[in-house]
Amino acid sequence: MLKYILNRLFHSVIVMFVISFIVFFIMFKAGDPVQLLLPPDATQQDVIEMRHALGIDQSFIKQYEAFLKNVAKGNLGNSFVYGQPALDVVFERLPATLELSVLAMIFSIIFGVPLGIIASIKPKAWYSKAIMFLSLSGISVPVFWTGMVLVLIFSVLLGWLPSSGRGEVYLFTSAFTWDGIKHLIMPVLTLSFFQLALILRLTRTGMMEVMMQDYIKLATAKGVPRRVVVYYHALKNSLIPLITVIGIQFGQLVAFTIVTETIFAWPGTGKLIIDSIQNLDRPIVVAYLLVISFIFVAINFIVDILYTFVDPRVRV
């Protein structure tokens, strides 16, 4: 187990090293942030001084070397735009994004799994067909469309929900205040629409496959109530592929809330990264991607651990 964890850590360090190099290189080639940072009437002298101050007047190798030295000290550099340490800027925004993704994921699981089971038990019933039709639209409709339609209905026409911002924040999240919850509803719905449909369809397929197995028939032949056969014997077997996908999808959610955050002017990392790329704010972009890749690695690790609980045949 310890060996497995160390191995995993070693791998993730390599992954993050490679990512940092690629991002660093792309941002180096992308352009000169000084042109964007200085006012149009700045003199040549100002430009040279600024470039020197930011350390971007040196060669690529020198810059990357300096970056690595700083990383070793736990410093990912200061943001060109905000002047603060890049990691701090990212971490300041991260709770908003995490809150959105976690809530969207919970919502998708709470509704996706039971609906998937219901649709799998009697696939020909009218309600199963209705569920499958809705899930198909969930898979196909793009996020920006869902978001804008929700805004149109609930903010513009009905005026029930605010269309932008996080509302009142308490303890890093807006889920604890009524105002915050009102702000959360639409972004969470928008973000979970696709995930819900995906989880639902996956649950349904998995359950239909498992329900045909001999051990399900034997459990019934043993006199185990239908309810227990479906929600324990069958569900436990179809959890394995489900956990994998939920893990991957959660990483995706954190990394790609960009569209949703833009629609609802949500002050999370998605909006930060878009702004930073536009401003060529390299330290922020690098720091953000490193944080995201770390989250991916962590989720994969948790998923691997969860496997061992769900499936006794899997050994870490």
Place this chain on the structure above:
Amino acid sequence: MALLEVKNLKTHFFTRNGVVKSVDGSSFSIEKGEILGIVGESGAGKSITGFSILGLIDSPGRIVEGEINFDGKDLIKLSENELQKIRGDEISMIFQDPQTSLNPVITIGEQMMEAILYHKKGVSKKAAYEACVEILKTVGLPAARKRMKSYPHQLSGGMKQRVVIAMALLNNPKLLIADEPTTALDVTIQAQILYLMKKLSQEFHSALILITHDIAVVSQLCDKIAVMYAGRIVEYGSKEDIIFNPLHPYTKGLIECLPKLNDEKKRLYQIPGIMPSLLGLPQGCYFKNRCEFSDDECDTYPLQQEINGRIVFCHKVK
């Protein structure tokens, strides 16, 4: 009165390509402590007969006609809830393939205890656990107590089948249905398992329905034999009658197929042709195309004849 009496059972599957009459008018009965063998080729409707008794027919199939009288109740008329009380308690079943009949993610112990806990209210978990350990010892599973915590993948095929048998015997059922219990096992284990089943059904005074394609197996174990062909029973009687004096040409063919000890070296007999598809059954007797005695008479399905307490469906048996 017989423990189980099946009368004119018809289980049909309503598929896109037509109605598959998997079981089409089977009648047989079994007394307490008796062993009945149901023999036939794959697709003859043996397993479906077994599943029908327990009400385990999945859509698009359903029992369209008949009576299954068990201990004074018609099982076909019972609700799902009432059936659930009988399943695993008064009637239990052993499946063909032990590799797939145990849930891979639940421990042996838990799977076994379920059979007790859902039927015997008021039995403590501890008592149920002990009962399971006891029965695992009875079926000859080594290190029974340790196995309770094992998962199916940690056991061999033979061990799993012993677990499945133990599970079926837990509530001391009146009737045990074994659907090809040895097909998936290798030959040395087969004999052990069959002997075990016979011994246990005697010990537990359970009646046993043994479903198999292996007529050699039934000839050793059973008291009565029903031979099925294309969804119908073609001959039904005592073991002695069927094995030593078969009347129906199909039964004769099946017995002819068995290798004999004192025979000269020659090719084994083979019944010509294959069983017709249940979707394209011939007019009249289903066996006529493979039968050496068939003639025009066989273009109508033969009526039931009773000859010395044995039932046979054939125009050529007089």
